[in-house]
Amino acid sequence: MSEASRPRAWVALSQPLVCGGAVLLxxxxxxxxxxxxxxxxxxLIAVSAFGDGYALSETLVKTAPILLCALATALPARVGxxxxxxxxxxxxxxxxxxxFVLMAFELPGYxxxxxxxxxxxxxxAAWSAACAGLRAGLGVNETITTLLLNYVAAxxxxxxxxxxxxxxxxxxxxxxxxxxxxxxxxxxxxxRVHLGLWLAIGGALALHVLMxxxxxxxxxxxxxxxxxxxxGAGLNFGRHVMITMAIGGALAGIAxxxxxxxxxxxxxxxxxxxxxxxGFLVAWLARxxxxxxxxxxxxxxxxxxxxxxxxxxxxxxxxxxxVVQALLFVGVLLVNGWYASxxx
Amino acid sequence: xxGLDALGAFAISALRSATPLLLVMLGECxxxxxxxxxxxxxxxxxxxxxxGYGATAASGxxxxxxAAGCAAGCALPSVHGLLVGGARANQxxxxxxxxxxxxxxxxxxxxxxxxxxxxxxxxxxIEALDGVPFLGPLVAGLTPTVLIALALVPVVGWWLYxxxxxxxxxxxxxxxxxARSAGLSPARIRLNAILVGGLLSGFGGAALAVDYTRTWAExxxxxxxxxxxxxxxxxxxxxxxxxxxxxLFGGAEALSLRLQAAGVTVSAHLLHTLPYLxxxxxxxxxxxxxxxxxxxxxxxxxxxx
Numbered sequence: 001m002s003e004a005s006r007p008r009a010w011v012a013l014s015q016p017l018v019c020g021g022a023v024l025l026x027x028x029x030x031x032x033x034x035x036x037x038x039x040x041x042x043x044l045i046a047v048s049a050f051g052d053g054y055a056l057s058e059t060l061v062k063t064a065p066i067l068l069c070a071l072a073t074a075l076p077a078r079v080g081x082x083x084x085x086x087x088x089x090x091x092x093x094x095x096x097x098x099x100f101v102l103m104a105f106e107l108p109g110y111x112x113x114x115x116x117x118x119x120x121x122x123x124x125a126a127w128s129a130a131c132a133g134l135r136a137g138l139g140v141n142e143t144i145t146t147l148l149l150n151y152v153a154a155x156x157x158x159x160x161x162x163x164x165x166x167x168x169x170x171x172x173x174x175x176x177x178x179x180x181x182x183x184x185x186x187x188x189x190x191x192r193v194h195l196g197l198w199l200a201i202g203g204a205l206a207l208h209v210l211m212x213x214x215x216x217x218x219x220x221x222x223x224x225x226x227x228x229x230x231x232g233a234g235l236n237f238g239r240h241v242m243i244t245m246a247i248g249g250a251l252a253g254i255a256x257x258x259x260x261x262x263x264x265x266x267x268x269x270x271x272x273x274x275x276x277x278x279g280f281l282v283a284w285l286a287r288x289x290x291x292x293x294x295x296x297x298x299x300x301x302x303x304x305x306x307x308x309x310x311x312x313x314x315x316x317x318x319x320x321x322x323v324v325q326a327l328l329f330v331g332v333l334l335v336n337g338w339y340a341s342x343x344x
Numbered sequence: 345x346x347g348l349d350a351l352g353a354f355a356i357s358a359l360r361s362a363t364p365l366l367l368v369m370l371g372e373c374x375x376x377x378x379x380x381x382x383x384x385x386x387x388x389x390x391x392x393x394x395x396g397y398g399a400t401a402a403s404g405x406x407x408x409x410x411a412a413g414c415a416a417g418c419a420l421p422s423v424h425g426l427l428v429g430g431a432r433a434n435q436x437x438x439x440x441x442x443x444x445x446x447x448x449x450x451x452x453x454x455x456x457x458x459x460x461x462x463x464x465x466x467x468x469x470i471e472a473l474d475g476v477p478f479l480g481p482l483v484a485g486l487t488p489t490v491l492i493a494l495a496l497v498p499v500v501g502w503w504l505y506x507x508x509x510x511x512x513x514x515x516x517x518x519x520x521x522x523a524r525s526a527g528l529s530p531a532r533i534r535l536n537a538i539l540v541g542g543l544l545s546g547f548g549g550a551a552l553a554v555d556y557t558r559t560w561a562e563x564x565x566x567x568x569x570x571x572x573x574x575x576x577x578x579x580x581x582x583x584x585x586x587x588x589x590x591x592l593f594g595g596a597e598a599l600s601l602r603l604q605a606a607g608v609t610v611s612a613h614l615l616h617t618l619p620y621l622x623x624x625x626x627x628x629x630x631x632x633x634x635x636x637x638x639x640x641x642x643x644x645x646x647x648x649x
Contacts (some may be wrong), residue, residue, distance in 0.1 A: 281444075329444070
């Protein structure tokens with residue numbers, strides 16, 4: 001993981017290729033095992049993710065929340081934290097963001113939209129800061145608390161859409177009333193691709209520059225790699241835990257409210273197709289490098305988008321794309337580990 | 345006497361809810377003792393539940409179903425063993441991949457099982473206790489998996505603390521270098537621990553589907569595996585303490601069900617947050633009281649990085 005062990009050129013070239021080959025082999029074996037013809041199914045995945053303008057736009061739509069959640073994982077990882085809470089932060093952001101929309105329903109867009117985004121960001125940050133506070137103050141392992149709070153946040157959303165915020169006009173369907181058009185972010189290319197994608201990419205680039213060039217990035221590196229030296233230099237571990245977790249939570253919260261307002265149009269109990277967990281794995285595959293996170297998020301977004309296409313075109317259940325996603329991570333972790341052990 | 349009966353009914357309801365969790369915790373406790381944390385138990389539970397339910401539906405024999413669930417739960421984490429042991433991948437990333445794999449596979453292969461009926465495990469009846477306050481309702485609710493799980497607590501405790509292999513496993517988690525120089529293979533011991541943890545989590549999943557809920561649904565473990573990983577810390581990696589820790593979750597779930605049945609107007613969804621919040625609360629208390637005392641050294645290196 002350290003930058004010191006710089007791979008030689010051929011390794012840098014061959015590693016991604018071997019990774020890709022391993023993942024394709026794993027997926028091929030899996031397709032064979034469930035009685036499908038591997039090559040045609042792989043081709044179908046590629047076509048339904050990138051085949052035409054519509055497919056590409058749906059891929060980008062799925063990429064946005066994954067990218068934001070990957071940032072929410074990678075930033076705390078810079079101080080050595082393992083937060084798996086993006087899913088919960090996303091839900092809680094969607095929850096309170098929706099609350100703001102329902103309260104400010106009639107207000108014009110220039111109040112409604114920023115208010116909604118800020119509320120969601122603060123909500124995600126607060127949800128994340130709860131675990132950060134437990135870690136910084138009492139040393140409670142943040143991986144476990146963030147994981148458990150994911151379920152609590154999802155249950156809270158389920159509660160409001162079945163209960164107090166349920167739209168009486170929606171018959172049996174548990175959801176809030178439809179968001180007003182003023183609460184939707186601008187879209188591009190005549191598709192569902194929204195401003196959130198550009199926010200996410202901009203966030204990734206900004207964090208990349210900050211980590212490389214700013215004093216803050218340097219401080220985080222020192223805390224992670226040498227806690228004792230950090231203490232000697234007067235760097236406050238707890239403060240940086242709170243800041244990185246809160247910023248991460250804010251990004252995930254924004255992902256949640258944008259999915260709710262732009263993609264689903266109302267709050268319902270299933271918001272995210274597991275974007276929080278995909279984001280976690282993307283961040284780990286990218287080794288928390290903010291630049292590498294962007295193409296990897298696109299790749300996983302493509303996989304998930306292709307799931308819908310597969311279901312329609314080939315009658316393949318959507319859970320297949322979940323398995324393929326898992327095989328992607330297994331294959332890459334395996335090959336990366338193999339290369340790392342050869343180097344050392 | 346009514347009060348005692350209600351207490352007995354509550355106790356058994358907590359125990360039944362705790363049983364799948366207890367089985368997973370016993371396995372994860374052994375795994376973590378050797379210095380490996382496995383978040384994949386959540387997916388292993390799901391695969392164990394799906395295979396256990398499917399095998400019961402196909403064969404008509406719930407015992408066969410439980411055995412099949414154990415086998416499936418044992419097979420899946422070989423991926424974790426390969427990634428963590430062979431490729432030295434990050435344990436949290438690897439565990440999440442296993443979880444996702446288990447979730448996807450069980451949803452895919454289990455879709456035809458939704459709504460199927462299965463045969464029940466035999467009832468346990470002790471007629472002498474019918475009508476006895478507290479004990480009567482307690483025993484009336486007992487099921488075979490509850491008894492097996494309770495029996496496994498002392499077995500695992502004895503095995504870990506009193507046998508030679510148990511000592512080897514603990515040494516692997518505390519001082520792997522010493523274990524290695526004593527001629528042991530920490531890598532092999534950790535792989536074994538991951539597989540045993542898998543077997544017990546598969547059993548836990550099967551107990552959940554075949555005995556406790558008697559249904560199969562996608563994602564039905566609902567975080568129990570992750571709760572188990574957290575509660576193992578609460579139990580300070582001591583198999584004997586897994587029972588009270590599991591009962592904490594079971595008690596919170598039983599309480600939320602009891603409150604609903606009693607017509608409390610609080611939403612069921614809100615009440616369902618209770619077990620998770622209770623787990624976090626007691627985890628926090630554990631950290632306040634004991635900090636890092638008792639954490640296997642190799643595991644501490646993984647968790648604190």
